[in-house]
Amino acid sequence: xxxxxxxxxxxxxxxxxxxxxxxxxxxxxxxxxxxxxxxxxxxxxxxxxxxxxxxxxxxxxxxxxxxxxxxxxxxxxxxxxxxxxxxxxxxxxxxxxxxxxxxxxxxxxxxxxxxxxxxxxxxxxxxxxxxxxxxxxxxxxxxxxxxxxxxxxxxxxxxxxxxxxxxxxxxxxxxxxxxxxxxxxxxxxxxxxxxxxxxxxxxxxxxxxxxxxxxxxxxxxxxxxxxxxxxxxxxxxxxxxxxxxxxxxxxxxxxxxxxxxxxxxxxxxxxxxxxxxxxxxxxxxxxxxxxxxxxxxxxxxxxxxxxxxxxxxxxxxxxxxxxxxxxxxxxxxxxxxxxxxxxxxxxxxxxxxxxxxxxxxxxxxxxxxxxxxxxxxxxxxxxxxxxxxxxxxxxxxxxxxxxxxxxxxxxxxxxxxxxxxxxxxxxxxxxxxxxxxxxxxxxxxxxxxxxxxxxxxxxxxxxxxxxxxxxxxxxxxxxxxxxxxxxxxxxxxxxxxxxxxxxxxxxxxxxxxxxxxxxxxxxxxxxxxxxxxxxxxxxxxxxxxxxxxxxxxxxxxxxxxxxxxxxxxxxxxxxxxxxxxxxxxxxxxxxxxxxxxxxxxxxxxxxxxxxxxxxxxxxxxxxxxxxxxxxxxxxxxxxxxxxxxxxxxxxxxxxxxxxxxxxxxxxxxxxxxxxxxxxxxxxxxxxxxxxxxxxxxxxxxxxxxxxxxxxxxxxxxxx
Numbered sequence: 001x002x003x004x005x006x007x008x009x010x011x012x013x014x015x016x017x018x019x020x021x022x023x024x025x026x027x028x029x030x031x032x033x034x035x036x037x038x039x040x041x042x043x044x045x046x047x048x049x050x051x052x053x054x055x056x057x058x059x060x061x062x063x064x065x066x067x068x069x070x071x072x073x074x075x076x077x078x079x080x081x082x083x084x085x086x087x088x089x090x091x092x093x094x095x096x097x098x099x100x101x102x103x104x105x106x107x108x109x110x111x112x113x114x115x116x117x118x119x120x121x122x123x124x125x126x127x128x129x130x131x132x133x134x135x136x137x138x139x140x141x142x143x144x145x146x147x148x149x150x151x152x153x154x155x156x157x158x159x160x161x162x163x164x165x166x167x168x169x170x171x172x173x174x175x176x177x178x179x180x181x182x183x184x185x186x187x188x189x190x191x192x193x194x195x196x197x198x199x200x201x202x203x204x205x206x207x208x209x210x211x212x213x214x215x216x217x218x219x220x221x222x223x224x225x226x227x228x229x230x231x232x233x234x235x236x237x238x239x240x241x242x243x244x245x246x247x248x249x250x251x252x253x254x255x256x257x258x259x260x261x262x263x264x265x266x267x268x269x270x271x272x273x274x275x276x277x278x279x280x281x282x283x284x285x286x287x288x289x290x291x292x293x294x295x296x297x298x299x300x301x302x303x304x305x306x307x308x309x310x311x312x313x314x315x316x317x318x319x320x321x322x323x324x325x326x327x328x329x330x331x332x333x334x335x336x337x338x339x340x341x342x343x344x345x346x347x348x349x350x351x352x353x354x355x356x357x358x359x360x361x362x363x364x365x366x367x368x369x370x371x372x373x374x375x376x377x378x379x380x381x382x383x384x385x386x387x388x389x390x391x392x393x394x395x396x397x398x399x400x401x402x403x404x405x406x407x408x409x410x411x412x413x414x415x416x417x418x419x420x421x422x423x424x425x426x427x428x429x430x431x432x433x434x435x436x437x438x439x440x441x442x443x444x445x446x447x448x449x450x451x452x453x454x455x456x457x458x459x460x461x462x463x464x465x466x467x468x469x470x471x472x473x474x475x476x477x478x479x480x481x482x483x484x485x486x487x488x489x490x491x492x493x494x495x496x497x498x499x500x501x502x503x504x505x506x507x508x509x510x511x512x513x514x515x516x517x518x519x520x521x522x523x524x525x526x527x528x529x530x531x532x533x534x535x536x537x538x539x540x541x542x543x544x545x546x547x548x549x550x551x552x553x554x555x556x557x558x559x560x561x562x563x564x565x566x567x568x569x570x571x572x573x574x575x576x577x578x579x580x581x582x583x584x585x586x587x588x589x590x591x592x593x594x595x596x597x598x599x600x601x602x603x604x605x606x607x608x609x610x611x612x613x614x615x616x617x618x619x620x621x622x623x624x625x626x627x628x629x630x631x632x633x634x635x636x637x638x639x640x641x642x643x644x645x646x647x648x649x650x651x652x653x654x655x656x657x658x659x660x661x662x663x664x665x666x667x668x669x670x671x672x673x674x675x676x677x678x679x680x681x682x683x684x685x686x687x688x689x690x691x692x693x694x695x696x697x698x699x700x701x702x703x704x705x706x707x708x709x710x711x712x713x714x715x716x717x718x719x
């Protein structure tokens with residue numbers, strides 16, 4: 001017997017697994033259906049014995065314990081289909097490295113998922129197409145158009161990632177942790193599974209389906225499902241198959257630690273993700289229901305969906321514990337009160353396990369603010385790009401001061417001219433866009449100043465007063481400052497509103513309605529993330545590491561920055577190119593580097609002077625229980641790997657995107673310019689952080705400590 005590479009950890013799983021009583025009905029139906037679709041004998045992929053051994057009926061009966069027999073049979077058919085697709089694509093296209101054939105194959109599949117069932121489908125040419133056509137026709141009549149759209153997108157993501165896997169010639173490259181979590185959500189299929197949870201339980205209301213709380217429920221569910229699978233499948237995937245996409249291997253490589261230490265850390269992340277799921281369900285979802293005015297029926301639907309995700313989590317764990325496919329010898333029960341019986345066991349054993357889970361949850365709430373940490377330590381940053389500065393910098397500095405006075409943002413007790421000069425936002429703009437016209441450089445500097453001012457304003461004005469309601473109303477009013485279809489903006493009542501009304505009018509004058517909507521969404525994402533920070537601050541809750549990194553992009557204004565960068569490329573680049581996996585991967589790597597860079601420079605400012613908890617170094621310290629220098633080393637390593645990933649995607653993955661979309665010479669040049677814009681952005685941001693006084697110890701000692709606004713903001717109730 002092969003020795004296990006590590007001992008499986010104690011899993012946090014508070015929800016009991018249950019088995020659907022209609023399991024035999026689902027097994028029999030899925031077997032008959034697979035044969036009818038042509039997936040068994042003669043397919044060259046599966047025989048009946050293969051399907052019996054896989055036993056998708058058992059998987060679905062565990063993960064959907066409460067739905068009726070017909071619904072369980074339909075869901076089981078979906079899982080049969082998706083696993084058959086995976087094996088079919090592997091055999092026909094991956095083994096032969098037939099990328100052109102694989103792309104043509106994938107391009108046809110959306111034709112079998114029409115939003116309107118009256119739209120004719122092509123004649124299926126293989127079992128995958130036949131199965132999808134049948135499943136779509138049987139599933140969507142009982143679901144809304146909103147669900148159809150979301151589920152079709154999740155299905156396409158799941159299918160299209162197979163093409164990127166086929167493109168990725170084995171370079172022996174192990175992903176960095178952030179890259180891995182993002183990639184695993186797409187190829188792992190759990191977001192797709194959450195759509196079927198809605199089918200089995202209750203469809204979530206369209207008004208909240210894409211809100212942060214519902215998105216976090218789905219993403220934490222997905223991450224926990226995938227990380228659990230990585231622990232159970234490490235031996236088969238890494239040792240037997242030479243697979244590189246496994247979370248244990250990713251952390252083993254990133255930290256240079258033992259396999260056992262990496263496995264234990266993966267389990268810690270898994271537990272943290274489940275705690276985040278529960279935190280979101282118990283705090284953010286009820287607040288969302290009140291904010292959106294959900295009906296009792298809507299609230300019940302969200303609750304049923306949440307329960308369904310919990311059932312999938314516990315059922316999937318039970319499946320892994322029982323399946324011969326996985327390493328599960330000597331696995332500890334997730335219910336210690338059942339397992340710890342007989343001589344030598346006691347209540348102390350049970351208490352120790354429960355106390356460990358409780359201590360991990362409590363750790364997020366025990367940070368002591370305003371600790372003296374000394375000047376921020378700055379490592380040797382990896383920066384392969386050279387900074388260039390606009391020759392219009394001096395004039396833009398003068399005009400920014402005039403604009404800030406005119407908008408009223410230097411008269412509200414948050415900033416003054418001294419602070420504005422110390423922050424020198426035009427220097428940042430001059431590095432981000434060295435070729436900008438004077439007008440464009442002014443606009444860039446004004447946006448940076450407005451966003452930075454708002455980021456300072458929310459915690460100073462609302463945080464110290466613990467006034468979350470006023471922050472929410474302010475956020476709503478800021479959104480109303482950005483009209484989409486020529487309607488009048490609201491009458492501004494303060495400097496932040498006045499500045500946004502002015503910026504919006506100047507920026508969107510020549511924009512299409514769709515471009516305006518994208519830009520407005522980007523600003524809304526940023527301002528809403530400031531409310532998320534306030535909520536954590538009021539609870540003194542250090543965020544979960546994955547949630548922090550993803551929300552950090554929002555608080556940093558990444559979507560706004562990227563929208564402004566893309567505007568310069570004009571219509572040559574189709575929107576679907578920007579939505580492609582490699583382009584998003586490129587952008588996220590760049591944004592994460594910039595966000596982490598800011599956290600490194602601002603550590604003393606935030607931790608010692610502001611009592612802030614939203615800093616990557618603190619998040620890492622809290623999660624791993626390590627000191628500042630060690631956490632800084634972890635963050636610096638992650639920064640370096642994100643920059644290296646940016647370079648890798650630009651060099652190796654973008655050319656494939658250009659070919660796949662058949663981009664014109666003009667579009668390829670525009671995308672090349674976009675990559676250069678991002679390179680300038682990265683170099684310019686590092687240069688700005690090094691030069692300005694905002695983060696320097698001497699300036700902080702003079703201006704930061706105890707600086708509070710001297711008046712409450714005027715925040716009227718929206719009618």
